[in-house]
Amino acid sequence: MTRKLFTFNGGVHPEGHKDVSNATPIANLPLLPRYVVPLRQHIGTPARALVQVGDTVLRGQMIGAAEGYVSTAVHAPTSGRVVALEPHEVPHPSGLADMCVVIESDGLDQAVEFQPLDWRNLDPSALRNRIRDLGLAGLGGAVFPSFIKLNPEGGGIDTLILNGAECEPWITCDDRLMRERAAEILQGVAVMRHMLGAREVLIGIEDNKPEAIAAMRAAAAGEAEVIAEVVSIRTLYPTGGGKQLTYILTGRETPTGGRSTDVGAQVFNIGTAYALYRAVALGEPMLSRVVTVTGHVAAPGNYEARLGTPVADLLQAAGGALPGSVGKLVGGPMMGFELENDAEDNAAPLTKAVNCIIVKHPDLFPAKPSALPCIRCGACARACPADLQPFEMYWFSRAKDFGKAQSYDLFDCIECGCCSFVCPSHIPLVDFFRFAKSEIWERERHKHDADQARTRHEFKDFRLEREKKEKAEKLAAKVAENKARDAATAAAIAGNAESADPEAERKKAILQAALDRAKKAKESIAPQNTDNLSPAVAKQIEEIEARRTQADTRPEHEEGK
Amino acid sequence: MLSAILVMAGIGLVLGAILGWASIKFRVEDDPLVEKIDAVLPQTQCGQCGFPGCKPYAEAIARGEADINKCPPGGEEGVKHLAELLGVEPKPLGEGLEPKPKAVAVIDENTCIGCTLCIQACPVDAIVGAAKQMHVIVASQCTGCELCLPPCPVDCIHMEVIKEDVATWKWRYPIHTMKQVE
Ligand code: SF4
Ligand code: SF4
Ligand code: SF4
Ligand code: SF4
Numbered sequence: 199m200t201r202k203l204f205t206f207n208g209g210v211h212p213e214g215h216k217d218v219s220n221a222t223p224i225a226n227l228p229l230l231p232r233y234v235v236p237l238r239q240h241i242g243t244p245a246r247a248l249v250q251v252g253d254t255v256l257r258g259q260m261i262g263a264a265e266g267y268v269s270t271a272v273h274a275p276t277s278g279r280v281v282a283l284e285p286h287e288v289p290h291p292s293g294l295a296d297m298c299v300v301i302e303s304d305g306l307d308q309a310v311e312f313q314p315l316d317w318r319n320l321d322p323s324a325l326r327n328r329i330r331d332l333g334l335a336g337l338g339g340a341v342f343p344s345f346i347k348l349n350p351e352g353g354g355i356d357t358l359i360l361n362g363a364e365c366e367p368w369i370t371c372d373d374r375l376m377r378e379r380a381a382e383i384l385q386g387v388a389v390m391r392h393m394l395g396a397r398e399v400l401i402g403i404e405d406n407k408p409e410a411i412a413a414m415r416a417a418a419a420g421e422a423e424v425i426a427e428v429v430s431i432r433t434l435y436p437t438g439g440g441k442q443l444t445y446i447l448t449g450r451e452t453p454t455g456g457r458s459t460d461v462g463a464q465v466f467n468i469g470t471a472y473a474l475y476r477a478v479a480l481g482e483p484m485l486s487r488v489v490t491v492t493g494h495v496a497a498p499g500n501y502e503a504r505l506g507t508p509v510a511d512l513l514q515a516a517g518g519a520l521p522g523s524v525g526k527l528v529g530g531p532m533m534g535f536e537l538e539n540d541a542e543d544n545a546a547p548l549t550k551a552v553n554c555i556i557v558k559h560p561d562l563f564p565a566k567p568s569a570l571p572c573i574r575c576g577a578c579a580r581a582c583p584a585d586l587q588p589f590e591m592y593w594f595s596r597a598k599d600f601g602k603a604q605s606y607d608l609f610d611c612i613e614c615g616c617c618s619f620v621c622p623s624h625i626p627l628v629d630f631f632r633f634a635k636s637e638i639w640e641r642e643r644h645k646h647d648a649d650q651a652r653t654r655h656e657f658k659d660f661r662l663e664r665e666k667k668e669k670a671e672k673l674a675a676k677v678a679e680n681k682a683r684d685a686a687t688a689a690a691i692a693g694n695a696e697s698a699d700p701e702a703e704r705k706k707a708i709l710q711a712a713l714d715r716a717k718k719a720k721e722s723i724a725p726q727n728t729d730n731l732s733p734a735v736a737k738q739i740e741e742i743e744a745r746r747t748q749a750d751t752r753p754e755h756e757e758g759k
Numbered sequence: 760m761l762s763a764i765l766v767m768a769g770i771g772l773v774l775g776a777i778l779g780w781a782s783i784k785f786r787v788e789d790d791p792l793v794e795k796i797d798a799v800l801p802q803t804q805c806g807q808c809g810f811p812g813c814k815p816y817a818e819a820i821a822r823g824e825a826d827i828n829k830c831p832p833g834g835e836e837g838v839k840h841l842a843e844l845l846g847v848e849p850k851p852l853g854e855g856l857e858p859k860p861k862a863v864a865v866i867d868e869n870t871c872i873g874c875t876l877c878i879q880a881c882p883v884d885a886i887v888g889a890a891k892q893m894h895v896i897v898a899s900q901c902t903g904c905e906l907c908l909p910p911c912p913v914d915c916i917h918m919e920v921i922k923e924d925v926a927t928w929k930w931r932y933p934i935h936t937m938k939q940v941e
Contacts, residue, residue, distance in 0.1 A: 238925060292928040598932075629933035636929040643927070644801070651802035651902045654883040655812065738895060 201429055204449045206442050208583045209434040210616045212367050212532060214406060215562075219492040220370035222499040224378060227515050229307055233275045233506035234547040235261065235299045236288045240335040241342045242268030249299060253280045257309040258483050261299050264330050270343040271333040273483040274301055275504035277308040287546045289509070289528045293538025298547070301506070312481035317389050322350075325393065332477040333484040333550075338438070338467030339529060341551045344474065347464060348393045357463040358396035359447060360387060360471060362403040362410065363431065363438035366530030369554040371488040372468045374500045376403070376410035379472055380417035382479075386471035387426055389478050394464055399426040400447045401468075404433040435532065436614040440465045442583050454610055469553075489548060491516035493556035494523045507548040509537065512555060519557045527556040531563065532615040570623035578617035578627060584610050588617035588627050595634035600641070603634050611635075792821045799840045803832040804882035805904035807856065812882065820845075826853065832903075834858040862918040863901040864908070868893050870915035877907035877916060 238244035245262030255274040262272040281302045285295035326345040334344035364372040414428045441452040450461035476482045492498040496517025526537040578588035594603035617627040796817035808829040810816040819825035827841040842849035873891040885901040888894030
């Protein structure tokens, strides 16, 4: 049974360095005294904290809930006490701090009760919500909330693709996971297939991982339920790109600006399938992941560590960085980034997105020679797996002519780094593309804000206009009313001269009307602009009011003394 | 839960309808050039250009009565955009006009006396509160125009520069050393 495979254009053959870390089984980290759990571990809106400083938590307890649609939950990695809820260093190319829940272990590691999910019978949307609340996000590095990708959206998805390509050099966590836990992965795959209603399941693995292929094939053969085909694909970076893998396995080309689902395929990482197995079969939230620690360390290998484990502890588990190391990479050398703030007590924690930490040494990662001008040799275009023209995009990104850069399909660039890898002038092309993309995103954000401001401003003008008109109308009505009444009083005086002093009557009536008005006005005082508040703002107002009442009452007490 | 969603949806629909109606009813003469210029302006509505808002400035530019370099929040970038749009040469920002880092207004909750003067001043209704109640500024809606600062009788509003965070952080312009070719 040989399947016809397709070959994308371009691609490169960087040195693998896989054998540095793939020889030893996945090792577990001991329970640590302290975990730092970022609320933003996925693409989308960060989770909303559910705990406060001083709270005690149990392992698996939800400490951050999904906020908005594109979001997912985060959980406590062990039992203990929340000692801080504050911005903390995180593994991010910016080196900026982000909101984290810091938990001090109590050493007991007590867990909440995990409830396995009856995935075959659960209502699909309820099942997805459970998966969201169990915190599942793609473990391949993009960390997109899994429950969204598991929505069949009208059933157009006929092919489920499992990404076991692991094409990036140095990284071997998926390799080890497939060798050691193939059956569990396939159980996760069964759930995915069920949820998507996919007909075909293809598992793509690069042929530099023969053991993983064998293990997965053996497991798939024994599995009656999932008819999954394990496909060995030629090793060529970046086979693990979603669009590239889809093309290799199915020959379907994802359109410009589109996703693989546009051509009926949904791609998941192997590690995500394993996490889904744990979530569904054991009812366990995403609490840990396998991460490769490699490079210039004493005991390179793969470690199963709880999310929130400080990178320093991870390195320690791997025997520590060897002398002469210069910095760390998060992810692989092609697509990863330098870990900023590279102090020994580095507190940045492991997150769902981190699949690899590489400790660098000048021998392994020689400094890049300085760049030369582009000679328009076209090597970058030939290497580009997305069929782009990097040198054109580079030209316009460098000149900050973003519109032009975009017209060369900048946003189809998957930032794989093939172009920089082959450029004979050593131009850091991808750095320019990332720069240009984030500038364009910021512009989009500003545009959006400006549009909102314009609408709100126009509405305010409209409101003022309306109020003015209403006031004018009221005034006119009043004048008319007064006139009528005056006429009526005059008539009454004329008709009945014996009645009580008409002037006094009239004054009394006016007074009564004024009182009524004042009463009405008092009743109708309502906060302005307070409809449609987000819960956060409403809460803020409440808290502030509470503080104010306190502040208000204090001086009165003092005066009373 | 369902009723809450329905109520919210209902409020949304009603407000949407009002806005939609307002945008039709109060559409100023549909001059496509004014619309295009207005689309490029940052909508801060701060009046630093010397006009009472972005739209009036756009109208003045369209009539040829105002120069294109009068809007500090738009910065050089904005001038460039306007120049492209109008087919003229870009120029530096006008004398004494300088873009400031983007900021939002914050009310000191203990000093605010609830006078509502700032609510009246805010061009985009970004302040919520009622008479004699403490007011709050909705940061995501504040354009940073600073128009609420002068009317406050107790000077309790100040501007806070928005700090970069993980979500808004941008990749820097790559510093790459170019080797000199002889
Ligand atoms: S590979 Fe480098 S030198 Fe050649 S065209 Fe591309 S950017 Fe220019
Ligand atoms: S980084 Fe972008 S432009 Fe460069 S080879 Fe990869 S996809 Fe093409
Ligand atoms: S200076 Fe710019 S942002 Fe401010 S009102 Fe004028 S056009 Fe609008
Ligand atoms: S809150 Fe103040 S600074 Fe912000 S938009 Fe309103 S008036 Fe301008």
